[in-house]
Amino acid sequence: MHGDLQRLLIQKGYAPLDVRGRVVSHAALSSLAVLGQPSAHVLLYHMSCDSGMQERDLLASRAEFEKGLQSMLGLGADIILKEFWDRIRRLTSTADLGIDETLDAIGKDGAVAFARTLDYGDHALVIYRTHSFLEKMLAGFFDPLYTGGDDDDGSSNIREARAVVVDDGIKLVLTPVVAATTATTITTTYQQLCKRYGTAEIGEGIGRWTQELRQGGKGPVRLRIAKDDTWLAQRGLAADQGMEKQPWTDAAVVCALDAGRADLEYAFKLAELHRFVVFEGEEKEEENEEGSASPSIVFARSLPP
Missing domain, CATH: 3.40.50 (Rossmann fold)
Structure with missing residues (x-):
C-alpha cells in the first residue's frame, strides 16, 4: 500500500517532509519564547532581513539560526542557543549525543x-x-x-x-x-x-x-x-x-x-x-x-x- 498511497498523495500536493528541519524549527521557536512573543517576532524579522531568507527557512536551518542570533545579540545569544540545543536533545531523546550526531539521527529516522x-x-x-x-x-x-x-x-x-x-x-x-x-x-x-x-x-x-x-x-x-x-x-x-x-x-x-x-x-x-x-x-x-x-x-x- 505504501508506494501506491504515496503516489496518490503526491498528486494531491503532498511531498516528503524535511523532519530534521521541522525539529530544528520547533526547537528554535521554543528557545525564543524566553524573550516573549512580541520581542521574538521582532528579532526574527531582523534576522530574516539580515540573512535575506524567509523566516521559516531561517528557523529550519541550524547554522543560519545560530549565525543570525549571534549577529543580532552577540554574547547575549548564548543563553538562547543553550536552550535551543537542549530543546533539540529533548525532542530527540539523545542527551548523550552531540548536536551534529543528533541531527544526523533525525535524518535517518x-x-x-x-x-x-x-x-x-x-x-x-x-x-x-x-x-x-x-x-x-x-x-x-x-x-x-x-x-x-x-x-x-x-x-x-x-x-x-x-x-x-x-x-x-x-x-x-x-x-x-x-x-x-x-x-x-x-x-x-x-x-x-x-x-x-x-x-x-x-x-x-x-x-x-x-x-x-x-x-x-x-x-x-x-x-x-x-x-x-x-x-x-x-x-x-x-x-x-x-x-x-x-x-x-x-x-x-x-x-x-x-x-x-x-x-x-x-x-x-x-x-x-x-x-x-x-x-x-x-x-x-x-x-x-x-x-x-x-x-x-x-x-x-x-x-x-
Whole structure:
C-alpha cells in the first residue's frame, strides 16, 4: 500500500517532509519564547532581513539560526542557543549525543521526534505495520515534555485533555505505553462508544465524547487525541464524521491505520483529512541489507507561503 498511497498523495500536493528541519524549527521557536512573543517576532524579522531568507527557512536551518542570533545579540545569544540545543536533545531523546550526531539521527529516522513537534491544529495520520511503531509514535505524541498544556516549570496555565480511542484488542497493547507518558490520559474503545452513541453514528459519537472532555472545570481546555481508525475501516464506517467541526479543528490529532487491514481507497480518503501522513518503514527484501526495515517517512501537504 505504501508506494501506491504515496503516489496518490503526491498528486494531491503532498511531498516528503524535511523532519530534521521541522525539529530544528520547533526547537528554535521554543528557545525564543524566553524573550516573549512580541520581542521574538521582532528579532526574527531582523534576522530574516539580515540573512535575506524567509523566516521559516531561517528557523529550519541550524547554522543560519545560530549565525543570525549571534549577529543580532552577540554574547547575549548564548543563553538562547543553550536552550535551543537542549530543546533539540529533548525532542530527540539523545542527551548523550552531540548536536551534529543528533541531527544526523533525525535524518535517518525521525518519526518519533516528529510526533513530539505536533501542536494544536496539527493533524497526522500514521500508517503502521507493527504495534511497536504505533507505540513509539504515541509515546512521542503524549510526551509530557512536549504536550503544550504545561509551562517549562511544570505549571499549567491552560488545561489539556488527552484521550485515546482504540478497539478492545489494541487497548491491551497501548494502555501501558500511554500510562507511561502521562497518568491523565483517558482511554476508551469503539465498542464502549458504540454502546453509548450507536454504531451508525460512531464518528459523531467520538466528536461528542471529545467535546465533553473539553467541558467541565474552569478555564480553557485544549485537546490532544489519538485514535486508531482500523476498527472503522474493517466495518466500512466513515472515519471523518465531525472532524471538520470543533473540537477537532484546533486539536492536536494523531489517527492511525494498520496498513495490512485497510484497503487503498479507504487509506487515501483518510489521509486527505490530515496535513501529515507518517509511513512506517517497510521490511527490506534482501537478507543481506543492513537493518530489518527501511526508515519511516513523513509526507506533508504544502501550505501557502
